[in-house]
Amino acid sequence: MPIASTSRRAVRQPSTADKRELILRAATKLFARRGFFHAQVADVAKEAGVAAGTVYLYFENKDDLLISIFEQRMQEAMAEANASLKGVADPVERLHRLARVHLGHLGRDRDMAVVFQVELRQSTKFMERFSSTLLQDYLNAIRDAITGAQHEGTFRPEASAMLAAKMFYGALDEMATNWILSRRRYRLVAQADDVVDLFVQGLRKR
Amino acid sequence: MPIASTSRRAVRQPSTADKRELILRAATKLFARRGFFHAQVADVAKEAGVAAGTVYLYFENKDDLLISIFEQRMQEAMAEANASLKGVADPVERLHRLARVHLGHLGRDRDMAVVFQVELRQSTKFMERFSSTLLQDYLNAIRDAITGAQHEGTFRPEASAMLAAKMFYGALDEMATNWILSRRRYRLVAQADDVVDLFVQGLRKR
DNA sequence: ACGTAATGAATGAATGTTCATTCATTAATA
DNA sequence: TATTAATGAATGAACATTCATTCATTACGT
Numbered sequence: 160m161p162i163a164s165t166s167r168r169a170v171r172q173p174s175t176a177d178k179r180e181l182i183l184r185a186a187t188k189l190f191a192r193r194g195f196f197h198a199q200v201a202d203v204a205k206e207a208g209v210a211a212g213t214v215y216l217y218f219e220n221k222d223d224l225l226i227s228i229f230e231q232r233m234q235e236a237m238a239e240a241n242a243s244l245k246g247v248a249d250p251v252e253r254l255h256r257l258a259r260v261h262l263g264h265l266g267r268d269r270d271m272a273v274v275f276q277v278e279l280r281q282s283t284k285f286m287e288r289f290s291s292t293l294l295q296d297y298l299n300a301i302r303d304a305i306t307g308a309q310h311e312g313t314f315r316p317e318a319s320a321m322l323a324a325k326m327f328y329g330a331l332d333e334m335a336t337n338w339i340l341s342r343r344r345y346r347l348v349a350q351a352d353d354v355v356d357l358f359v360q361g362l363r364k365r
Numbered sequence: 366m367p368i369a370s371t372s373r374r375a376v377r378q379p380s381t382a383d384k385r386e387l388i389l390r391a392a393t394k395l396f397a398r399r400g401f402f403h404a405q406v407a408d409v410a411k412e413a414g415v416a417a418g419t420v421y422l423y424f425e426n427k428d429d430l431l432i433s434i435f436e437q438r439m440q441e442a443m444a445e446a447n448a449s450l451k452g453v454a455d456p457v458e459r460l461h462r463l464a465r466v467h468l469g470h471l472g473r474d475r476d477m478a479v480v481f482q483v484e485l486r487q488s489t490k491f492m493e494r495f496s497s498t499l500l501q502d503y504l505n506a507i508r509d510a511i512t513g514a515q516h517e518g519t520f521r522p523e524a525s526a527m528l529a530a531k532m533f534y535g536a537l538d539e540m541a542t543n544w545i546l547s548r549r550r551y552r553l554v555a556q557a558d559d560v561v562d563l564f565v566q567g568l569r570k571r
Numbered sequence: 572a573c574g575t576a577a578t579g580a581a582t583g584a585a586t587g588t589t590c591a592t593t594c595a596t597t598a599a600t601a
Numbered sequence: 602t603a604t605t606a607a608t609g610a611a612t613g614a615a616c617a618t619t620c621a622t623t624c625a626t627t628a629c630g631t
Contacts, residue, residue: 194487194489194490195487196402196487199615199616199617200616200617200618201583201616201617209581209582210581210582210583211582211583211584211617211618212581212582212583212618212619212620213580213581213582215617215618215619216580216581220617220618221617221618273489277486277487277489277492278487280483280486280487281400281401281402281483281484281486281487284400286483286546287546290543290546291546305568308568312570313569313570314568314569314570315566315568315569315570315571318563318568319559319563322556322559322560322563323563323568325536325539325540325543326535326536326539326540326560326563326564328539329535329536329537329538329539329540329542330531330532330535330536330539331535332535332538332539333531333532333534333535333536333538333539334531334532334535336492336496336535337496337531339489340489340492340493340496340497350528353525353528354528354532357524357525357528357529357532357567358532358567358568359567359568359569360521360567360569361563361564361565361566361567361568361569362511362514362520362521362524362529362564362565362567363519363520363521363565363566363567364518364519364520364521365521365571405589405590405591406590406591406592407590407591407609410609415607415608416607416608416609417591417592417608417609417610418592418593418594418607418608418609419606419607419608421591421592421593422606422607426591426592427591427592
């Protein structure tokens with residue numbers, strides 16, 4: 160019984176890239192809604208409109224599905240960040256750009272945000288893979304903006320730039336986590352500038 | 366067939382060492398090192414020096430084990446926090462105390478910290494349970510210290526206290542996560558005061 | 572043009588393994 | 602002896618992965 164192939168537009172060919180993306184989206188949705196361990200590969204396949212076995216033509220195994228979501232989306236975010244920073248010299252403005260891309264990217268797709276904020280952290284295996292490479296690069300980018308501002312004379316030179324970078328990242332991360340767990344719907348990216356301002360100015364009256 | 370006639374919680378004998386606590390510690394260790402889903406109940410039992418079935422005399426099921434670790438340890442931390450805040454009126458000092466208890470508590474037991482920072486976040490089920498109650502109380506305590514300082518005139522009144530509270534929590538949370546993922550060994554609690562100072566003063570030169 | 576062969580993407584039932592949980596039995600204790 | 606605690610082998614459900622088979626499409630030969 161033919162299930163698939165019904166409503167495909169005549170011109171569009173069944174590109175493999177499309178199908179991979181299709182499965183990735185289905186996996187993102189199910190991982191986000193049921194959790195990685197409780198989502199079954201068979202259900203991911205069904206959601207994508209393919210057979211269970213087809214998933215294994217595009218991905219090594221279930222873990223690879225999760226890792227691929229991360230790598231694919233992270234790569235897109237990195238490209239976005241680089242484009243956004245291009246030609247911007249002012250360190251404070253660079254922090255604003257990073258925060259906007261960070262929250263903007265997550266705030267655009269709730270299921271993906273859940274995968275990033277929750278599912279990817281389910282084991283130190285994934286965490287370490289994540290934190291030792293991409294996260295490190297990201298933290299370094301933040302730190303460099305901070306040291307830049309210190310050399311420029313805008314920021315206090317005695318503050319630890321790496322500590323500040325971690326706090327900055329932690330603050331954004333918490334905004335994202337709060338957003339996905341909140342039943343209130345608001346634009347995540349709208350908090351970016353306030354976070355940066357508070358981080359730069361501090362709470363104390365001047 | 367008998368369906369989980371729950372509510373049979375064993376009465377502990379004072380003669381033996383607290384077996385419940387023993388199992389909880391074993392579970393913490395294995396969940397931290399193998400991850401919740403990959404740790405087997407049988408291995409938790411073996412680690413605790415009891416039979417597999419014994420675990421079910423003290424806990425409903427595997428989930429209950431994870432939830433119990435959280436509730437038990439969180440309760441202890443809350444008590445510690447309250448004791449530490451007692452009689453301290455200065456809002457900034459209250460923030461310092463909270464940060465020290467937070468990082469001190471996690472920094473004292475690495476396995477427990479891994480369970481808190483990683484394993485408890487593996488599914489929105491646990492996350493929501495966590496964030497809607499205890500975390501909310503904690504965030505409110507931070508927020509209250511901040512509004513206190515605003516009324517006192519120490520902190521800028523135009524800053525959003527709740528946003529600041531989330532950033533504060535996020536910063537501490539990130540310190541903890543960084544600590545467990547780092548192979549460097551350092552005292553987590555040692556960062557508490559620097560985090561609070563930077564948070565209060567901000568990065569910008571005054 | 573027509574028939575035939577080759578290709579490989581896709582399928583989904585079957586497999587085999589992995590555990591959480593149970594419960595009949597035994598040990599300990601009062 | 603009666604009561605409660607503890608045991609651990611057995612159970613069976615869940616589920617990732619495999620692979621023999623199907624079938625639409627393309628290439629080839631005449």
